[in-house]
Amino acid sequence: MKNRELADIFDKMADILEFKGENPFKISAYRKAARVLKDLTEDIEKLSQQGKLKDLPGVGSGIAKKIEEYLQTSRMSKYDEVKEEVSDELIELLRIPDLGPKTLALLHKETGIKNMAELEEALQSEQVRALPGMGAKKAENILRGIRLIKEGKGRIPLGTALPLVEEVVELMKKKGIVREIFPAGSLRRCRETIGDIDLLATGKDGTKIIEEFTHLPLVTEVLAAGKTKGSVITHGGFQVDLRVVPKVSFGAALQYFTGSKAHNIRLREIAKSRGLKINEYGVFRQEERIGGRREEEVYQILGLPWMPPELREDRGEIEAAMQASLPSLIELADIKGDMHVHSNWSDGSASLEELAEGAKRLGYQYLLITDHSAAIKIAGGLSPEELLRQIEEIRGLNQELEGITLLAGTEVDILPDGSLDYPDELLEKLDVVVAAVHSGFKQDLRTMTKRILGAIENPRVDIIAHPTGRIIGEREPYAVDLSEIFSRAAATGTALEINAYYGRLDLSDTNCREAKRRGVKLVISSDAHQLHQLHWMRLGVAVARRGWLEKGDVLNTLPLKELLNSLKG
């Protein structure tokens, strides 16, 4: 499928034309085509053969021609032409928050900067202050953006790493030469971002296993290939390591490579105090191996129960294990419905019917439809009239649907003054009200906190979505006094969301653990904008597990009736 390649080219074209100050509508036409191609499930080549390219929304004669040219010749002359005088490095700088095409073009023209290092240097010089529209604050903001990008670099979002690893595991299993193969490391612990991707396997022929591994189709570069360890770079530039370990050590190795480092140090200390030794090869008394085939043994020998990897951060799990008070963590199968989903009434791509069917396939009992409110025009926010129509449509659909109930809701904007974007009379007609901040991220701590408390104190608001607004590696949480949010949320019975979108995961693991401690009820929601994104729920559950949450802490583990009784509104 060339869908993705074409989408990337159109996105890149849009970037370049933006930098060049081209017609903004032409630019958004390219962006739209790119998005449509990314979402497209059919093969673009097939559509092209059938002469159906122009049936796609956002694809007219110009873009259809370019697609055909690329499919036939693997080139796109227009793309080759526009990228002539700009380097990839320069265009990449547009990913820096607070640095847009206009400012980049200005800086490039006036100071000659061509890459991030030169940009950073220029921003620290007096010279840029003299440029029109540039001041100290602006330079400072861009420099902060650069720092954010640099910090995020090298770490892969969990939501990107998981599918990649699952693909590798599937491919290796199909080869029939590995006995066991499991991910380890921070991925197994479900950290929100992953450094290296580590896999462990057992099998007869280590050399053969590594050879098959380094020749997988998604491998672009082989860094190392021996008889116990292979290391490759995959499409997308991710490093994946595979270690082949003896069967008798598999459990110990899995435990060792899963970490975290801090957790392992604690285990080794306990072992040592009992005259034992733990390493990646097993558990030993003197020279005698007394365990290590299975991971459970490592813990058992220390008198501890096996612990879910999500807990292994040395955040109190070892003490809890000693007191036999480890939490019984929530599981994906506990989730009875999704509480934050966008349909094609606003900026989602699936219809209400498709979403209902998708939710039903996941075994859900209910699905809360939460399209944007009017203030977010860009995302097709619903006017009060449209929302009324949607409510009616949902009520009608529920007459026809079997085995799933659609709930009428909204993701209503919390406006900068703390008021909501819909009147109370309208909110009262909904089954569930989700409220969220989407603008004015730079308000100071007191203003922002008061703003969100405004929504929490509103008796009609059931849930606050993505409470801190952070985007991993891109945007810091806004300044908000979470402690105060937690106490008022607990006092009013307002639930807080764990947003499962891989770039948000908001509340974070530690925040939701604290929320639980403070008596706040939580919900886990996918924030899906496309049908397949309903699967993101698993990432939210992973965060909840890292936050020590149990089934009883999460409202959407309840059957429909109890859920509605437990929500504030």
Added chain:
DNA sequence: GCCGTTTTCGGCCCGACTGTTTTCAGTCG
């Protein structure tokens, strides 16, 4: 570059916020 019951030209979602200005440009969603 797309689109069309306002249909082959001319409009295309636009408001809030920030930082720069002294009425506005750039960025974001």
